[in-house]
Amino acid sequence: MTKNTPNLPPHQDLQVQNQYAYDEIPSDLFVKAPLDHRKSEEIGTPAVSFWKEAFQRLIKNRGAMISLILLVSLIVLALIGPGMNEFSYREQNLTHSNLPPKIEGLEWVGFNGLNSQGVDQYAERDVQINYWFGTDEFGRDLWTRVWRGTQISLFIALVAAALDLVIGVIYGGISSFYGGRIDNVMQRIIEILMGIPNLIVIILFILVLEPGITSIILAMVITGWVGMARVVRGQVLQLKGQEFVLASRTLGASNPRLISKHLLPNVMGPIIVTVMFTIPTAIFFEAFLSFIGLGLQAPLASLGVLIEDGYKSMRYFPYKLIFPALVISIIMISFNLLGDGLRDALDPKMRK
């Protein structure tokens, strides 16, 4: 604090300092010493870009960070998991059907190969290989199927979210940027689509297209983009009226420049957040469709298909339900928490 006058004692207390130091202040300090103006104009804290600041806030959010780590691990497992043992997702081995999970060294947490009656199935049926997540009624390895299913579920969700994003941004962007009659017509269309429970539409479209990865994705996109379009439209309309956009316009900025330099960067935040919430919704719908029998056809498996299979034999082989249910729940929770974290991090209102 008193860097310039090292010969003086440090002053912790203002009051005391004023009282005793008042007369001791050397008179030679009472000379003109204007401060360099550039220094006075310095900003106290270094300027941090919006994205960097948002990133810093996100890192501080424990829930979001744990979710991110969980998601990355699950994605890695989904990619390498099926190759970690010698089984394939479709290979049947009826002599090894309905084997409970068994992992060497993890017997004490339940991976012990005992069935619901407490009989070691591996010993009884003389099975030498361990199935980490057990097997289904056709003797297919559930470890491989669960991670393969995770792959498929994530793939469906990511593609659906990406298509929603593209269509939603284009539709919402056009609608709000041009405004007027175009916006009016496009809004009426959205209102009608919003008036229909989207699950019904999805079901009808799957019935028409016949179940499969492509048709599930298409059916979800048919209604899914509306949410994104509304977000983009709302954001752009709000931004359009703001002074910095008007200022840029007054300075003669072209439309492409206005969109790329002013609108897009400011709409990015809400778009990212919306995508983060679209993905778990898509995963849920896929599982939901599989559960009511409109999912993928055997031997392909998604998490929904596995849950449905597991549910059917839940009473006797609960492990068949638990693993895919656990994976889907962790994915959903993680995406939701990460979405929440991103929303908080990107919300400019939170900036201090």
Next chain:
Amino acid sequence: MTRYLLQRIGFMLITLFIIVTATFFLMQLLPGTPFTNPEKLTDSQLTILNAKYGLDQPVAMQYIQYIGNLLQGDLGYSFQHEGRTVTSMISGRIGPSAFIGLQALVIGAIMGLLLGIVSALKHNSILDYGSVTLAVLGMSIPSFVFAALLQYYVGVKLGWLPVALWEGYSSTLLPSIALSVTVTATVARFIRSEMLEVIGQDYIITARAKGLKENQVMVKHVIRNALIPVVTMLGPLAVSIMTGTLVIEKIFAVPGLGEQFTLSILVLDYSVIMGITIFYSALFIFVVFVVDIIYSLLDPRINYKGGAA
């Protein structure tokens, strides 16, 4: 207001008409025929059946006929259940669905409001973190996963409540609880964020500056104002409950509309699928409409003559 109402009703009817039309033509694209084991039927039998259900007519004629019947409340006959009208199937099935749906809504609303209000009042405390965690779990875990687990642990393992079927009040509980989880989570999150927003408003400082006690401020100004927009959640919640009933009724073997719908999808019972689709859509549109009206009555700022002031 009247003008606004008429406009809204007009728009509702247009939406419904578009839905009916789209559903009808989508159904025309469906693969397969609506009859069971068509290969066993002779050509003459098929002709008779087609004539009976009007399937020998051109599509346009069928469409006009369908719309005509619909206006009289007739949704046609089921292809799978000989001689049963779709209308009678819906009315016979709606009871259990409505019961567990409404019960879930009540349970969910009460639990959600409690969790959300406590959470906001004790912002950033252990209680808050606890409720937020519960809400995230409730939002994230798919209802059918939760229902299956409930059925296994509460029904099978503990044996506290009936595992399935529709026998007396106790069998309504598990399906209702399973359905209410999403409602609880949604309401809790919503009311929490609403309350936190209201607490930050200037008029709350005014209320404090008047000398009101903290609990008066909370009850009369914060909670009251935060509750109003909760009404708008009814639309999305209705959808979530409708969606939920499709799987939950299947899991708990509830003889409701959702179970009928999933059954009909599996056997491709065209007219029933269409009928239930139209019924669900109409219900949803109606709920959204009613919610808007209630909201406008609750929030004095909304004025349909001149828009929000």
Next chain:
Amino acid sequence: MTNTILTVEDLHVAFKTQHGKLTAVRGVNFELKKGETLAIVGESGSGKSVTAKSIMQLLPKATTEVTKGDIHYNGESLLKMSKNQITDLRGSEISMVFQDPMTSLNPTMKVGKQIMEGVQRHERLTKAQARERALDMLKLVGIPQAESRLDNYPHQFSGGMRQRVVIALALACNPKVLIADEPTTALDVTIQAQILELMKDLQKKTDTAIILITHDLGVVANMADRVAVMYGGKIVEQGTLDEIFYSPKHPYTLGLLRSMPKLNEDRGQPLMPIAGSPPNLATLGEGCAFAARCPHTMAVCHTYTPRDTVSETGHSVACWLQDSRVSKEVDKTELVESGNSST
């Protein structure tokens, strides 16, 4: 001294932020006498609103803290009072009017109810009596057709009318002190004048002491008996309206006055803005907060915080230029001149 109703002594208020404590109010001292109007003037961020809110203890406890000092109302320390005692005082003894009338009323509650609520909290009145009082208050602040307006919602009033309602609400229990935090900033100029007139008028009738927080020197000139100029969380100069306007002693006060356009001056004469920008509270240490922008900065200003020099009339200023040791080279003619001209 018996005339003094409110004293603020060495008040320090800090915000708790992610990067540690940030002291926004750094030792504020003032007294308020019965029935007088004290204006607190300063740029945004100078700590005037925080000072006002800490008197009412309306700052959120989770993020703010009074780190030092005390506030006395009628000789009793407000900071040592229990929560109940404070809420009893709010609205009945000390009231507050806020900056933005558009947001300071509950949008879903009828204005009559909002006034009655405060009245019924502090006085044993029946609903009918409270309603009667609310009606009287609306009439007092000049709202036409007050009877029917009681049952209107805030959005049915214009901005100026809403601020009248807020004032009615604040004065409904006849408080001794009214804190008005930028009461006219959000209003049109013509409405501003009406509201100021209303406040002056009501003050005469009720003998309420007013703390007027503003950055508008025009408002100050119109309303205040005494003026406190705040800069960087401190009161740098305090005195009567005349003292501050005609013989300012602090370079900042002078700068403020100079940057205000005057009608009677030569149009060709340029305005003289204060160079630089307000200090960053996070990096503010010892020394005068204004040193970085002051045209008369001396070496001492950077390292020592100036203490208040008080004249016989009570005109106090915190500036090293008042010190007898000031070197002759330092040009303070402007200040001395303006100081001489009226005293």
